[in-house]
Amino acid sequence: MNTSSRRTFLKSSAALAASLPFAHLSLRAAAPNAAPNAQGGLLFDAADLPRIRANTQHPRFAKLWREMTEADLAADTQFLLHAVRYNNHVADMMRVRQIVERSSFVYAVNHDAAHLAVTKLAIRQLLNYPKWDYFLEGGKKVIGLQRASEATIALAYALDCLVDVLTPAEVAEIENNIATKGAPACFTTLYGMKYPERVKGWGFDPEDDYPQAFRVSLARWPLILNSTNLKVIPTAALGIAGVLLHGRHPQAASWLELARSSAKAFSTMYGSDGAYDEGASYWGYTTMHLAMFAETLWRRLGIDDRNLINYPGTVRYALALTMPTKGTGFDPTQAPRNLAVPTLKVDPTNDIVNFSDSLTASDVSIAAWVARTHRDPLAQHIAKYTADMKTPFGLIWFDEATPSAAPERAQQDAHLSNDIVVSRTGWAAADSVVALRSGGPANHEHADRNSVIFKAHGERLFHDPFRAGYSYTTPRWKLRLTAAHTALLINGQGHQYHDGHEGTNASAAWARVQSFKTGPGWMTVTSEATEAYQLVSPEVQRVDRTLVYLKPDVLLILDRVALTAAQPVQLRFQVYNDDKQGAATATGATFHITRPFAHLQASVTGNTPVSCATGQHDLPASEGVHPFVEATSPAATEHTLLTVAAAHSTGEQPSGLTVTREGANWCVRGTHRGLKVDVTINPTDELPALTIAT
Template identity: 55%
Template sequence: MPTTRRSFLRSSALVASLPLLGTSRASAQLPPADSVVKPNPQGGLLFDRADVPHIRANLDLPRFADLRRELTEVDLADDRHFLEHELRLTNRVIDQARARKILERSAFVYAIYAQQPHLDIARLALRRLMDYPTWDYFIEGGTDIIGFQRAPEATIATCCALDWLGDELTTEEIAEAEDNIATKGAPACYLSLYGLKYPDRVRGWGFDRARDDIAIDIDFSRWPLILNATNLKIIPTCALGMAATWLHGRHPEANKWLEMSRQSAKAFSVMYGNDGSYDEGIGYWGYTTLHLALLAEVLHRRLGIDDRALINYPGTSRYAAVMTMPTLGAPVSNPHETKAYTATPKGTIVPENDTVNFGDSGVHGVDATVTPWIGRVADDPISSHISQHLGGMRHYHGAIWYDRDAPTAPLPDEWFDVRLNNDWVISRTGWTAADTVVALRSGGPANHEHADRNSVIFKAHGERLFHDPFKASYIPTHPQWVLRLTEAHTAVLIDGQGHQYHDGSEGTNSSWASAKVRAYATGPGWMTVTSEAAPAYQLVNDTVQRVERSAVLLKPDVLILLDRVTLDDAHPAPVQVRFQVYNEDGRGEAQATATGFTIVRPHAALTASVHGLPSLSTRVDRHDLPATSGVFPFAEVESAAAARHTILTVSAARATRGPAPLTEVTATATGWTVSVTQASTTQRVAIDATPDLPSIIVS
């Protein structure tokens, strides 16, 4: 009896052979159009059969150990029970997302390892995904589904499943899956992108509450404007392009979908700075950049279209690198977090994956999945180095693209001090947990931002010493919404009030708050930056004339902050400078002293002295949050009511059992001189606080 392809796959000698990619049976479901180029019949969407040994070898590397476990060490019986008995066709936020994840995971595992149980689960997940009458919970005009998350994700997963499962699907399964892409996926993605392109033509967006049980409330009236600059644009952009590619030449709308996808990607590319920086923060950078690269890869592989340089990809790898900030300690989980959807971030804090977490950057670290692709496509050895050493490989695409033999180059020393195009400033001594990192959040508003202008993060000796809290809620009715506000950042308050921020009724969109770096300089072992945030505070307090922060890092362990606040003479007010303490593990402490405050963590401690006029006082407190959220302490320096405030904070960090830097602060007629001795090296900082732009000279 001749050997069939199915028996060939199941033979013990070739148990890990790949199912046919780019199946001829799938191509046979719709007649090709003579007016368009047919898809490359030899090319898989992301990889070919010949690539499987390479992918499998990558998954065996320590770099992919966590991902391999997530892919293969799964409870398929639990997945089956969920799909057959628990999945709710009225719940897309949680249940449809889980079904989609199961489909994409098990289809990929079968493609790489040919494990029959994963094929069975993938087919069941595909069946259940197609049981949903619509693929998203957003709607326009009360009638038409629009796709921002679930429809794009389902479209991508279904296209990949068709590619990877190949002849293991019946003709009927293939036809129905392609029909779902063409009716539930691509049109929803197209309509959302059309609305972003022509916001004046939108007939009103909202939740499809007739078919979905989503419980949160959002004001959608400005969403056609807001979402145009967010990650929620690139996901349907990628999905629509993938659908157009899969059905290219076989569906009358495919060319229209392809054009819209490419236009949308090009329009979105300007959301990245020319240097590759990304305003939504490092937590959303990985998700967004991965989907931009996925679209480019699929178009290039299948259609020969080269959109692989829409952004500065090597530059955006640099952005990812400089946002890394590993710390020491054990992973930390909040036992009070539940699986119920609360529009509030959850998850385990893993110190070794820590980041400069401006905004909603979350606790999951830098997702480096896209960096091996950048290394290959841009011929960039630094991106290849990043792919091997920084962040984590959170998605299977990394195993497809990773090349352990790719040429690499170390991160250059000039990346130790970086002012990004969006006016975020990061200075460091190195890339390990023991190294120092200082980050200042200047610049403009962005989606997923916090009210954090001029806020500072300070990490030394493996510990967050000046903290930016994790897990701020996305909705204003949740207690952890307060973690978004200025009062929960290492920043300045004027009579207890921070700068302007929105009320959350539209989601996590941008505020109007801006700051601007006025001066930035670096030298051997030091960095200085001055940022003005008055425009952000003036939006809520018209007596404000100046809210300026200067930061001086004397590497490795001394951070000097100079805060100058000027109000109308007729409206004196007290000013507070807050310093947040990392305590998500219950091991952070702050204490007020006669001259300032101290912060103590297991591996490091910080001693701060404060100086200024008018009189200063120091206290410690905690944010008013329920015990289930955790305890969030802070130290606060208050300058008594006045129209002009000048506050100098000199902070010295040390390892728990290590020597402390020696600091001496001397008042002068125009400011201070700070003398610092670290490891037998003495530096002097002369600060003149009287000019419009403070003079800071390091010698």
């Protein structure tokens, strides 16, 4: 049967299949489970429901609960009956799984009959999928990277949520599908990552309708994905399947063993402080799944892996990357859908330090689990007040009775173990944040070494792009490159980056923090990125960047470049304009960035004459206007460039800061919004010598 006729047949049979009872497929369902606490829920028991019901009324969860309970069930039903395509896993299977996850939980909490009906319909459709993912090994065996993993987890938890309404036959069929379509696919994935030399070749399923234009080479994926979120999701799913079927399926013990060894191996991807390399958004997704597996393992089998990583530290990592702003945000879901471009909404209240593919927000559902499990008051504060909670797991784990404590002032300056540096004045939208992207390669990275984000007076003033393309075939792939960041170019070229033919995997580019210091009202950091630029141009001898942040709203950026042959250097400063409210002007060696709530005035001084100009990235009009300022230093073998930037609220008049040369020293003096500025920089030393007068 060809793909098109097969699709037509599957769609037309959906309504009939959905109306049938679950088929009776035995999975030794009557066999006793001798494991301790075997009858307990995977994540919660009936005794937890009063607390969970109270959480649904908590202001923290009001929006989430309203979205869940008021979902358009009629539209979901129409989709499930008439629109599900069994060869579409990226969109359709994900939606089916999300319906199962949402409506089964709603039923567990309030016994809503309409949600029960739609979740049973969605379960039927998940079971109808002949394959649970769209990747194959050797053209035959399904690899469970996301869809098979997510379906396994959703169905396992749905068994808990629907425990009082599913018949033994229905339970048996669900468990049988987990055991035949879910767990084996996840096992194949993790086995291939553990023993990549034994893999017979990973590739896309030719029967799936995933666009050919976005199909990258998977030849090295067993190696590439071994250190990414796409290892943790099948790890959690395989482990949860092993716990669910412990003592009742002959492979359950081997599933559990591989899942635990995979989780342990992946734990080293977190720094000792809990820092995570794939950015804030992937952090939430990944860490939550690690915790889901650990909690299930503890509740059902009494095995305690709840300290596998520094969980209290990792929620502090998320806290360090929070950056709420002001404004109305931006909703890209209104634009035409492109599977290779993220479509998450930009919500200013949940804005983040979005280096690389950090998307637009982080989900801190895991903080509620950390607070309860580790009795961590700061994690509880994060769970109550920081970022967003977008999953039912936050509702399940949150406990209002857990003590809470706000972050201390010392946590306003963070040098994370992955060399990301963040300095701030506080945690509110009106507070200021400066962030530097130093560090090494990682999955989902951009070509963004030594790039800077600067937020002040509620606005992104030095921006990092949202929604960069995930496929090199999309125009928005350009937003991954150095030129699309507040970073440095040499003769118009950024540092080393890959071509995207294997996906969004890591490059070979490194930057390393050489110095990090803090004091009353200031932070300084120097990061060296010579190696990253040498991979593109062997003439490069030195590239480093030093930040002097004078809180709340003065930022000095010193860039030093040494070359064996004369070349020009450009500094890029990106303007946030996704909401069409950002603009920039430039005159001589100065520039001005405007946003609705704040402005930024800046000058660039160099050892050669500097000129500033405005531009915008070469993208189709449908992708919006992405403006930037470019400061150019003409061809030379030595470049020393000092950017002096000062932000102020809209309507204020800045006093202005001056830059003078006094021998080898560069001096920045003046007063800005009542802040006396007196900084001396000697850029001739191996590390710039900095003196901040107080």
